[in-house]
């Protein structure tokens with residue numbers, strides 16, 4: 821596999837139900853991660869796009885948190901229904917999807 825040119829970072833962090841902060845896991849993060857993997861495979865772009873499961877991306881109250889790098893787009897409250905649009909518009913066309921854009925808030 822050649823060096824990836826784009827990474828899709830998907831937070832799959834899990835916290836205990838009584839933790840002080842929420843986490844992305846109860847919102848279905850692994851399903852979103854797998855949908856990204858399947859979408860990359862279906863588009864034939866596995867040779868330059870890598871999907872990565874990560875720990876906390878520091879926007880826990882707005883998860884599922886996803887980062888597309890480059891061009892460094894941050895998305896909030898990503899669901900399964902958003903994955904194809906992110907792949908087509910943000911990964912393939914480097915376009916920001918405004919409705920998903922993480923607000924400019926302090927990192928948690």
Ligand code: FES
Pocket residue numbers: 831832833834842843844845875876877878879880881883884885
């Ligand atoms: S737990 Fe997902 S951003 Fe913190």
